[in-house]
Each structure stands twice: as C-alpha cells, then as structure tokens.
Amino acid sequence: MSPGVLLAAALAFAAGLGGAAQIAVQSRLGGRVGSLEALATASLVGGLLARSVLLVVRRSLDGLGAAASGPKWQLLGGVFSVLIILAITVAGPRIGVVATTSLLIAGQLGLAALIDRYGWFGVDRVAVGWARLLGVGLLVAGAVLVLRR
Numbered sequence: 001m002s003p004g005v006l007l008a009a010a011l012a013f014a015a016g017l018g019g020a021a022q023i024a025v026q027s028r029l030g031g032r033v034g035s036l037e038a039l040a041t042a043s044l045v046g047g048l049l050a051r052s053v054l055l056v057v058r059r060s061l062d063g064l065g066a067a068a069s070g071p072k073w074q075l076l077g078g079v080f081s082v083l084i085i086l087a088i089t090v091a092g093p094r095i096g097v098v099a100t101t102s103l104l105i106a107g108q109l110g111l112a113a114l115i116d117r118y119g120w121f122g123v124d125r126v127a128v129g130w131a132r133l134l135g136v137g138l139l140v141a142g143a144v145l146v147l148r149r
Contacts, residue, residue: 027092039086102143
C-alpha cells in the first residue's frame with residue numbers, strides 16, 4: 001500500500017472516531033444551549049479552525065476566493081456539513097450515539113453507491129455489483145436493529 005493510501009485510510013478512520021465523539025459532544029451542547037445554537041457554535045469553531053490551518057499552511061486565504069468563484073454546486077459541502085451537524089445534534093440524545101452513527105453511515109453508503117454507479121458530481125464511475133448492494137443492505141438492516149433500545 002502506498003503512503004498516500006495509508007494516510008487517506010488513517011484520516012478516514014480518525015474522522016470516524018471524531019464523528020462518534022462529535023455526536024456525543026453536540027448532543028450535550030445542544031441539550032444545554034439549544035440545537036440551532038449548538039449548530040452555529042460548531043460551525044463557527046470549525047470555520048475558524050479551518051481558516052487558521054489554511055493561513056498557517058498556505059500563508060494566505062486566497063484559496064477561499066478561488067473556491068467561491070468556481071461552480072456553485074461545489075459549495076454544497078458546506079450545506080451538507082450544516083445538515084450533518086444539525087442532524088447529529090438532534091438525533092444523538094434521542095436515539096443514542098450508536099443508532100445515530102449507524103443511520104448516518106447507512107445513508108452515506110447508500111448514496112455513495114449511487115454516486116459511484118452514476119458518476120455524479122464528476123467522480124469516476126465505479127460498478128456497483130451484488131456484493132456492494134448486499135453490503136449496503138446489511139448495513140441498513142444493522143442500522144434498523146441498533147435503532148431499537
């Protein structure tokens with residue numbers, strides 16, 4: 001495995017760990033200050049951190065202008081981030097961290113299979129065979145099972 005693949009895998013795994021912790025943290029913050037306030041706080045902290053990292057690494061914020069001037073659909077990541085943060089803030093305390101994570105991942109995998117299959121958003125098409133469909137189906141079934149308390 002190449003170093004780039006190992007780094008990508010490590011980052012994805014770390015994001016999974018962070019995502020589980022984020023559900024618990026956002027749940028508590030939302031319970032204390034309200035879901036929308038927790039959403040705004042998390043988005044503000046994330047945005048400030050991202051801009052700080054960009055400034056330290058690139059020594060410039062010019063890339064923000066380049067991002068904003070491109071195709072507007074490429075800014076949907078920010079919109080989806082708001083949806084994800086709000087959803088975990090609301091769902092976490094009501095259905096638990098495991099159920100929230102399971103449903104989030106089931107939704108991601110289901111849509112990811114369609115994105116791969118049809119090449120949406122300009123990604124390379126990837127065949128979706130029976131093994132992938134079975135895997136997504138099993139994950140959805142697992143998400144439904146862990147939803148029960």
